[in-house]
Amino acid sequence: MNILEQICADKRAEIAERKKSQTLEELQSTFTDRGKRPDFVDALRATPMGLIAEVKRKSPSAGLIREPFSPSEIAKAYEANGASAVSCLMDHKYFGGGAADFSEVRHAIELPMLYKEFVVDSWQIAHAKTMGASAVLLIVGALMDAELSAFIEEVRALELQPLVEVHDRVEMQRAIDAGSDCIGINNRNLKTFVTTLDTTFELAAMAPMGCTLVSESGIRTPEDVVQLKEAGAHAILVGESLLREDDPGKAAADLLSRIH
Numbered sequence: 332m333n334i335l336e337q338i339c340a341d342k343r344a345e346i347a348e349r350k351k352s353q354t355l356e357e358l359q360s361t362f363t364d365r366g367k368r369p370d371f372v373d374a375l376r377a378t379p380m381g382l383i384a385e386v387k388r389k390s391p392s393a394g395l396i397r398e399p400f401s402p403s404e405i406a407k408a409y410e411a412n413g414a415s416a417v418s419c420l421m422d423h424k425y426f427g428g429g430a431a432d433f434s435e436v437r438h439a440i441e442l443p444m445l446y447k448e449f450v451v452d453s454w455q456i457a458h459a460k461t462m463g464a465s466a467v468l469l470i471v472g473a474l475m476d477a478e479l480s481a482f483i484e485e486v487r488a489l490e491l492q493p494l495v496e497v498h499d500r501v502e503m504q505r506a507i508d509a510g511s512d513c514i515g516i517n518n519r520n521l522k523t524f525v526t527t528l529d530t531t532f533e534l535a536a537m538a539p540m541g542c543t544l545v546s547e548s549g550i551r552t553p554e555d556v557v558q559l560k561e562a563g564a565h566a567i568l569v570g571e572s573l574l575r576e577d578d579p580g581k582a583a584a585d586l587l588s589r590i591h
């Protein structure tokens with residue numbers, strides 16, 4: 332099994348367990364309104380380059396990224412320094428995240444929030460709504476075509492926005508065929524961890540007119556951001572390079588300095 336398959340197998344087992352204590356129907360009775368937060372895609376398109384700034388403690392490729400770690404302080408710093416949205420990791424085993432982090436961040440900021448999870452079950456989409464998310468990540472490489480289409484519909488039916496993640500041309504075509512209008516091109520191969528911005532440079536041209544394009548992972552310098560904009564990206568999703576800095580807010584502002 333590669334790491335993505337391993338994470339998804341563990342996630343199926345985790346969700347099966349969680350459903351025993353909270354059924355889908357019970358979740359649906361506790362939906363939370365996003366309040367007055369801006370729409371996720373509108374926020375990404377409101378500036379020359381949208382920034383989805385990520386809150387994560389660790390990852391399989393990087394190990395421990397930041398310690399000590401205060402989700403709310405980091406998110407507030409992002410908000411004060413030009414981020415358009417915040418991505419919060421929901422997975423605990425591999426990323427050290429979870430609902431407590433999401434809730435803490437949500438109460439600290441007004442930005443739209445991405446429920447960053449390995450979605451393999453409708454329960455998680457309902458959970459995103461319950462948590463007050465604005466958008467939900469759907470990873471094409473983790474889903475069959477029928478699941479992808481169904482999950483996109485379920486996310487939209489709850490008035491959330493699907494960020495549909497791809498890594499190669501086949502996945503990009505599958506995302507387009509499923510009707511995605513906000514596509515994240517992950518520069519990191521989730522099976523090998525090889526990360527290169529060439530992935531965005533290659534796939535961006537396939538995006539349909541009107542599609543919001545997000546370049547994800549491995550983005551480190553203001554020059555990277557300029558190149559990604561020239562390639563057609565409307566937004567970037569950045570974690571590690573911000574979180575490794577003493578001041579993640581200043582790092583976010585510096586990253587956008589050649590664009591905004």
Ligand SMILES: O=C(O)c1ccccc1NCC(=O)[C@H](O)[C@H](O)COP(=O)(O)O
Pocket residue numbers: 334335385387390391392393517519521524547548549550568569570571572
């Ligand atoms: O980052 C990993 O090691 C990883 C491994 C397996 C599945 C997903 C993984 N990462 C998720 C992401 O793609 C990133 O959290 C996100 O795009 C931000 O990337 P970065 O700026 O490089 O932290």
